[in-house]
Amino acid sequence: MIKVLVVDDHILIRKGIILLLEAYSDIEVVGEAGDGEEAIILAAKTNPDVILMDISMPNGLDGFMASQEIMHQNKETKVILLTMHDEEVYLRKAIDINVQGYIMKKSQSSELFEAITTVYRGNRYYKAGIPSEQLDKLFDLKGENDxxxxxxxxxxxxxxxxxxxxxxxxxxxxxxxxxxxxxxxxxxxxxxxxxxxxxxxxxxxxxxxxxx
Structure with a gap:
């Protein structure tokens, strides 16, 4: 059973994601959060295997910073950024902070399940609608952001x-x-x-x- 925490500031989106995940018998949703601070607290309490994390959230603590803090506290927790942003600046930031996954909110439920199981096994899963050659280049440039x-x-x-x-x-x-x-x-x-x-x-x- 893969324990998943869902983080998004829009309650309807959160509930929709949870509804999709409940269709898979080997996934257990252990909690949901509406902002970065709540995500950090819940991650410490529930110890999820994988976190689906929105990027743009209120109250100053966005998905990038919340992910950094959670991964710092628990090296075993994997994070997938689930977002509507496919611009290079977002992808590069995700790569710089070592987030394991990055997929679009418009993805099919099968892609969401594939992303969760892939990062759970310790592999990387990035699908953002850009050519694989461009994505590989971004990984090659990792670490050049101050x-x-x-x-x-x-x-x-x-x-x-x-x-x-x-x-x-x-x-x-x-x-x-x-x-x-x-x-x-x-x-x-x-x-x-x-x-x-x-x-x-x-x-x-x-x-x-x-x-x-």
Missing amino acids: ASVLTIREQEIVRFVILGYTNKQVSEKLHISPKTVENHKANIMTKLNLKNKSDLIQYGLNNYYYNL
Whole structure:
């Protein structure tokens, strides 16, 4: 029995996915979550074998960051990003953070089942409507994105900076002090060798615009 956790902020989509999975006797849906934070908590409680994870979700913690945190906490859990985005920037980010699967929401239930069983066995499953040669090239380029050096919290802060949030607003969103926000920004600038806020914004737009 493969234990699956379903994560999507749209309840109708979640319920539809669960309904499809219930048709397979060797899959057990152990939980469902509506955002990244809830996904992390449920993953720790239910210890799923595979997580179907939406990318674009509310409250600052998207599918990429939630997946990173979950995979960090449990090396055995496999993640499949289930999304409507087939642009290269999304695929490259998925590859950079070592997500095991990537499929489109418009996929047939048989493809969904194939993706789950494939990653469960330890293999990669990427189907995003681009030529296999282009996908292979993206895997060859893995690791060239500087975003991988940032922690999940630092990635959150970069995204808020792009959106124009002040330190006070970011602190309220993340429940930390404005001083801590400023310290995180300083660490980000040092890690990425950036000189000023304009450089930070440009970096963020180049690496995080998929979730704006």
